[in-house]
Amino acid sequence: MVQPLCLVLNGPNGELSLNPGALEVLRGIGQPVVVVAITGRYRTGKSFLLNRLAQQHTGFHLGHTVQAQTKGIWMWCLPHPCRANTTLVLLDTEGLGDPNKGDNSNDAWIFTLALLLSSTLVYNSSGTIDQQALETLGVVTALTERVRVRAGDSRDAVAADVVRFFPGFIWAVRDFVLELLVDGRRVNEDEYLEHVLRLWTGSSRVVQEHNKLRRSLRDFFPNRKCFVLPLPAEPKAMKHLEELKEGQLRPRFLQQADAFCRHIWDTAPVKALPGRVAVTGSMLASLAEKYVEAIGSSGVLCLESAVTALATAENTAAVAAAVAKYRQLMERELKLPTASQEELGDAHQRCERRALALFMARVFADKEQRYQLQLMSELEAAKEEFCRRNEAASEERCRAVLQELWRDVEQRLDRGEYAVPGGSRRFQEHLKELRENYHRRPGLGVKAAAVLEKFLQGHEVLVRALCAADQQLSELEKERVASEAVAAAAAEAMRAMEARQEEQRRSREEHQQQLEERLRHQLKVMLEEQERVIEHKMREQQALQQEGFEHEAEALGEQIRRLREEKEEMKKPSWRQRVLDGLSVAAKIFLPGLAQVVVSGAVVAVLSFLRVPLELQVLLQLGFQCLAKLLRELIRRQQEDKEKMKKP
Structure with missing residues (x-):
């Protein structure tokens, strides 16, 4: 992007909407994004800081009057200055507390959107961290009324769990002229912030109001940092800040501004x-759509619902991408017709493994493995398509070879060479030569025996006529001649069926193995996230104890106990085994032989093979409602078929 673009439009009546052009830009970004949003009071220099993060003198409009410049949320997407294959997304928000707006609710929603879309939130204030700066940030206390992790959560549950969704927090104090001293002791910037966030003791309304915001900030933002920046230039030059060169800015400001930018470039996740x-x-665009839609409809953001809706779109795309990758790899690897079904099966296994790995890298929140099962089904369908193409190519090649080899036999027939005593034996010898020459030809493929059988069946009348006319052949020889090609075709069909069964077994094992690996990684991540939340709660509990808030520390201790119980529950293998068992049961439906039989209409045989009532019970217990529904339908059809058979 050459310059910023408005992402969230703020209408005259406070209605929020999204700019389609900005969404189109986001949807074109397939890379991971580091999203840095800046918020704070209007006319405090937020845009200037973002321009420095973008390493540009101009971009976000600065302005030099008391009138607010930024409306809604503006976006600037740039290559990340320090990380390859990563995009830096900067969000400049409409200033809080604009007296010309007079709508605190609108301020709160702008702040909430910036918070939920970002991975690092910068709060910008000027002077010092005083009561006015804290009161401007009071929108934080309304978050529990506007945001839910899950539908139906209580406010206490929100306060305990929402931290998993929130970004890191940086307080940038602009135009800071004081010394960093607390009780006569020199402190660093982070210690200064923690001192300001200390709670007061007492039970008066003033104390409660004082503590309410500080508790919210401490609860919601465990990762906090502070930067203090002096005035950039002489006061007279401030209204022309965009035009000032680096040499005209104060050295101390440049030092602090560079430290601020370097911290974000290096550490913002x-x-x-x-x-x-x-x-x-593209995922960020979808999240923005879900959040703005929820604000306009219910006025409450349910984070889990937004993630679920995003997962539906992303997982569907992951399935499509994996199937497309599989097809591309198979087209590259296969030269049709293949010499055997095993050769095609080996190619299928290699391509399926890579396609499945691509899918596993993208899929998330697939609790019932619904999308993995969909992928399993679509990969199998794609493989069957390659099998049909392989068979068609083999049939075409085999028919061309047989037509060529038959010409010599046909010419002999026309000359009457077989219409003499012993002619049938000679015909059989030539037919044997034809089969030998046929099998020596390269590239016949998987249908070699079947095409030969069909070819010979087409000439069976001729074969039987010659055999019957030739008294020199015994009855046993006549029977052998007639059944030889049929036996060869049957043997080939059996080999092909066994090869398909082996492919099915290997596919199921590959899906199971990669799912196990993903579940192990998922468990590791879940435990680490849970431990981070526990550590944050424990630090906060310790701080409360030191500040004399024993009752609040005890309440936090109860949260810590519950979190530890959840962590122990996560370690149990039962939930992972249920997922793997569910995949194994479902594979019987989605993998080749079984699925083909169901489609062909042999419902009774399939259900008998599956022992459906037992499988249905297992699927319901595992939560695979969609598969259970399929089996119920099959049972219903089976019962209808039985009733029809009873009718005279």
Whole structure:
């Protein structure tokens, strides 16, 4: 992007909407995004800081009057200055507390959107961290009323769990002229912030109001940092800040501004969903759509619902991408017709493994393995398509070879060479030569025996006539001649069926193995996230104890106990085994032989093979409702068929 673009439009009546052009830009970004949003009071220099993060003198409009410049949320997407294959997304928000707006609710929603879309949130204030700066940030206390992790959550549950979705927090104090001293002791910037966030003791309304915001900031933002920046230039030059060169800015300001930018470039994380799912630009666009839609409809943001809706779109795309990758790899690897079904099966296994790995790298929140099962089904369908193409290519090649080899036999027939005593034996010898020459030809493929059988069946009348006319052949020889090609074709069909069964077994094992690996990684991430939340709660509990808030520390201790119980529950293998068992049961439906039989209409045989009532019970217990529904339908059809058979 050459310059910033408005992402969230703020209408005259406070209605929020999204700019289609900005969404189109985001949807074109397939890389992970580091999203840095800046918020704070209007006319405090937010845009100037973002321009420095973009390493540009101009970009976000600065302005030099008391009138607010930024409306809504503006976006600037740039290559990340320090990380390859990563996009830096800068969000400049409409200033809080604009007296010309007079709508605190609108301020709160702008702030909430910036918070939920970012991976690092910068709060910009001027002077010192005083009560006015804290009161401007009071929108934080309303978050529990506007945001839910899950539908139906209480406010206490929100306060305990929402931290998993929130970004890192940086307080940038602009135009800071004081010394960093607390009780006569020199402190660093982070210690200064923590001192300001200390709670007061007492139970008066003033104390409660004082503590309410500080508790919210401490609860919601465990990763906090502070930067203090002096005035950039002489006061007279401030209204022309965009035009000033580096040499005209104060050295101390440049030093602090560079430290601020370097910290964000080096440490600001990629935007991620719970489970450390990296968010791409296209995913960020979808999240923005879900959030703005929820604000306009219900006025309450349900984070889990937004993630579920995003997962539906992203997982569907992951299935499509994996199938497309499989087809591309198979086209590259296969030269049709293949010499055997095993050769095609080996190629299928190699390509399926890579396609499945691509899918596993993208899929998330697939609790019922619904999308993996869909992928399993679509990969099998794609493989069957390659099998049909392989068979068609083999049939075409075999028919061309047989037509060529038959010409010599046909000419002999026309000359009457077989219409003499012993002619049938000679015909059989030539037919044997034809079969030998046929099998020596390269590139016949998987239908060699079947095409030969069909070819000979087409000439069976001729074969039997010659055999019957030739008294020199015994009855045993006549029977052998007639059944030889049929036996060869049957043997080939059996080999092909066994090869397909082996492919099915290997496919199931590959899906199971990669799912096990993903579940192990998922468990590791879940435990690490849970431990980070526990550590944050323990630090906060310790701080409360030191500040004399024993009752609040005890309440936090109860949260810590519950979190530890959840962590122990996560370690149990039962939930992972249920997922693997469910995949194994479902594979019987989605993998080749079984699926083909169901489609062909042999419902009774399939259900008998599956022992459906037992499998249905297992699927229901495992939560695979969609598969259970399929089996119920098959049972219903089976019962209808039985009733029809009873009718006279």
